[in-house]
Amino acid sequence: MATTLLDLLASSLRRRPHAEALVCGQRRVSYLALWNASMTVAACLRRRGLQPGDRVALLLEPSPEYVAGYYGVLAAGGMAVALNPLAKEWELAAWLRHSGARWLLCAGRTRQCEALAGECPQLDMTELGLWRRADTALSRPPTTAEPDAPAAIIYTSGTTGAPKGVTLSHRNLVSNVTAVMRYLQLTPADRVMHVLPFCYSYGNSVLHTHLAAGATVIIEPGLMYPHRLLERMAEERATGFSGVPATYALLLARTRLDAYPLDSLRYLTQAGGPMPLRDILLVREQLPWAAFYVMYGQTEATARLSYLPPALLLEKPGSVGVAIADTELAVCDPDGRRLPPGEEGQVCARGPGVMLGYWQDPEATRQVLHNGWLWTGDLGHMDEQGFLYLHGRASELIKVGAYRINPAEIEEVLLAMEGVAEVAAAGVPDPLLGQAIKVWLVPQPQARLQAQQVLAYCRRHLPIYKLPRQVVFTDALPRTASGKLRRHALMEAGTAGLED
Amino acid sequence: MTIEQRLRTYILDSFLFTDDESVLDNDDSFLEKGIIDSTGIMEMVSFLEQEFGIQVDDEDMVPENLDSVSRIIAFVSRKRALV
Numbered sequence: 001m002a003t004t005l006l007d008l009l010a011s012s013l014r015r016r017p018h019a020e021a022l023v024c025g026q027r028r029v030s031y032l033a034l035w036n037a038s039m040t041v042a043a044c045l046r047r048r049g050l051q052p053g054d055r056v057a058l059l060l061e062p063s064p065e066y067v068a069g070y071y072g073v074l075a076a077g078g079m080a081v082a083l084n085p086l087a088k089e090w091e092l093a094a095w096l097r098h099s100g101a102r103w104l105l106c107a108g109r110t111r112q113c114e115a116l117a118g119e120c121p122q123l124d125m126t127e128l129g130l131w132r133r134a135d136t137a138l139s140r141p142p143t144t145a146e147p148d149a150p151a152a153i154i155y156t157s158g159t160t161g162a163p164k165g166v167t168l169s170h171r172n173l174v175s176n177v178t179a180v181m182r183y184l185q186l187t188p189a190d191r192v193m194h195v196l197p198f199c200y201s202y203g204n205s206v207l208h209t210h211l212a213a214g215a216t217v218i219i220e221p222g223l224m225y226p227h228r229l230l231e232r233m234a235e236e237r238a239t240g241f242s243g244v245p246a247t248y249a250l251l252l253a254r255t256r257l258d259a260y261p262l263d264s265l266r267y268l269t270q271a272g273g274p275m276p277l278r279d280i281l282l283v284r285e286q287l288p289w290a291a292f293y294v295m296y297g298q299t300e301a302t303a304r305l306s307y308l309p310p311a312l313l314l315e316k317p318g319s320v321g322v323a324i325a326d327t328e329l330a331v332c333d334p335d336g337r338r339l340p341p342g343e344e345g346q347v348c349a350r351g352p353g354v355m356l357g358y359w360q361d362p363e364a365t366r367q368v369l370h371n372g373w374l375w376t377g378d379l380g381h382m383d384e385q386g387f388l389y390l391h392g393r394a395s396e397l398i399k400v401g402a403y404r405i406n407p408a409e410i411e412e413v414l415l416a417m418e419g420v421a422e423v424a425a426a427g428v429p430d431p432l433l434g435q436a437i438k439v440w441l442v443p444q445p446q447a448r449l450q451a452q453q454v455l456a457y458c459r460r461h462l463p464i465y466k467l468p469r470q471v472v473f474t475d476a477l478p479r480t481a482s483g484k485l486r487r488h489a490l491m492e493a494g495t496a497g498l499e500d
Numbered sequence: 501m502t503i504e505q506r507l508r509t510y511i512l513d514s515f516l517f518t519d520d521e522s523v524l525d526n527d528d529s530f531l532e533k534g535i536i537d538s539t540g541i542m543e544m545v546s547f548l549e550q551e552f553g554i555q556v557d558d559e560d561m562v563p564e565n566l567d568s569v570s571r572i573i574a575f576v577s578r579k580r581a582l583v
Contacts, residue, residue: 253542432542455517456517
């Protein structure tokens with residue numbers, strides 16, 4: 001029985017040591033080379049004094065180094081804390097401090113790393129340049145882990161004052177990976193084209209499920225040039241592809257997928273928010289031989305909670321499907337009573353993928369975990385056959401493409417701008433990204449603020465994916481009698497805006 | 501205005517939110533400098549089509565044509581010469 005992701009990797013290694021685990025540009029990395037590189041990282045961390053449970057941050061683009069770093073941390077008995085290299089230094093510093101990471105694995109001493117060294121003097125920075133030493137000697141991992149020991153932290157959409165670190169155990173990761181492998185029917189013959197960020201739950205899931213299956217992960221740095229990506233998929237004979245709705249919208253925007261020889265594609269997966277049925281049908285029409293999996297999940301549930309079997313796509317349009325193996329889904333009223341089919345309530349989930357909690361935040365954890373059930377914050381209903389349909393979110397998170405953004409993060413930054421008295425951010429509909437960030441701003445008296453200035457300020461202080469698309473000025477924000485911001489009123493005002 | 505001026509004004513205004521010319525070098529890589537992301541590229545291609553009356557085909561959508569001001573100027577000039 002596999003206890004950790006490392007056990008799953010070891011079983012892929014035993015089956016086909018010389019098979020391609022990773023393809024990244026011109027580099028092709030076998031399972032054996034990946035294993036040896038991971039063990040090198042582990043040995044290095046142990047030598048430098050890593051104790052079981054110590055946090056090790058990864059500040060690496062999707063790359064073979066990232067993968068070896070992640071498995072190396074697990075093999076050394078540490079916890080992997082993958083950080084988004086696109087984030088600004090102050091965000092990274094907040095996560096590093098919050099996680100208490102003592103080590104940072106990076107690609108080189110970049111300007112970003114130098115700045116972090118100043119902010120977090122306790123950090124031991126290790127540059128990963130492992131591949132020259134990766135040869136054929138097989139080694140054992142230096143430690144074995146308890147299944148319920150924490151293995152990883154994924155920072156989601158908290159604020160700098162209160163970062164939210166979803167803490168996952170080895171059991172969480174292994175059970176979720178195993179369930180996904182099963183319903184996608186992954187085999188060592190599969191080759192997935194991976195364009196998602198590794199540091200978040202969906203990308204993390206795609207990576208580890210395919211390595212656990214002994215398949216090949218083709219790493220591509222995103223979607224700037226859809227034509228190149230599709231050519232690459234054809235060249236590499238990709239059998240699988242995973243995206244969020246915006247990924248597919250970008251691919252469909254200017255390109256016909258059937259203009260490329262993609263006959264090797266066996267499956268496509270979609271998660272990360274509702275994808276317009278029109279886009280799903282377009283993908284199916286252009287790639288009719290590829291099974292299309294609509295999926296739903298949450299970082300707090302490791303990644304996946306449900307999937308819709310592709311054969312039922314047209315029979316159950318709009319549904320995110322049924323619970324994955326060993327997981328139970330329920331729609332509940334605010335008192336935790338299960339609601340009958342057809343009635344709207346909050347989606348709750350129970351199973352081996354439900355996180356241990358938020359790192360060092362028992363209060364936030366108590367708000368979402370009750371008696372083993374995870375309260376997802378998503379609203380929805382079940383039909384008579386137990387198929388789940390989502391209606392929206394009870395929470396105020398903004399979903400921009402593959403990202404979840406807490407409006408408070410944007411507000412926190414803008415409140416520090418000179419001339420800003422009050423500010424509110426909310427998600428408004430966007431045809432490509434699902435939602436875009438809109439900001440309503442109350443200037444201080446006499447302040448002469450212009451939208452461009454505000455956007456320029458955001459550009460300096462926020463990563464590119466958190467930039468507002470619209471800024472409007474208003475005299476006052478809608479508030480309740482007790483002074484609480486009525487963000488839903490802003491969202492409903494939506495694209496119309498309060499000013500017009 | 502020249503292609504260069506129109507293009508620079510558009511990028512400064514739409515992606516960098518400034519009129520400070522010094523922040524954008526014509527050879528800056530949009531990808532490496534984080535100036536434009538994948539949706540930004542789509543917007544920019546629509547801008548090029550409308551502003552310069554060219555058609556950007558699938559196979560034109562490559563970094564060699566689009567990843568810096570200089571590359572776009574060369575690309576637009578080539579495209580217009582073909583019309």
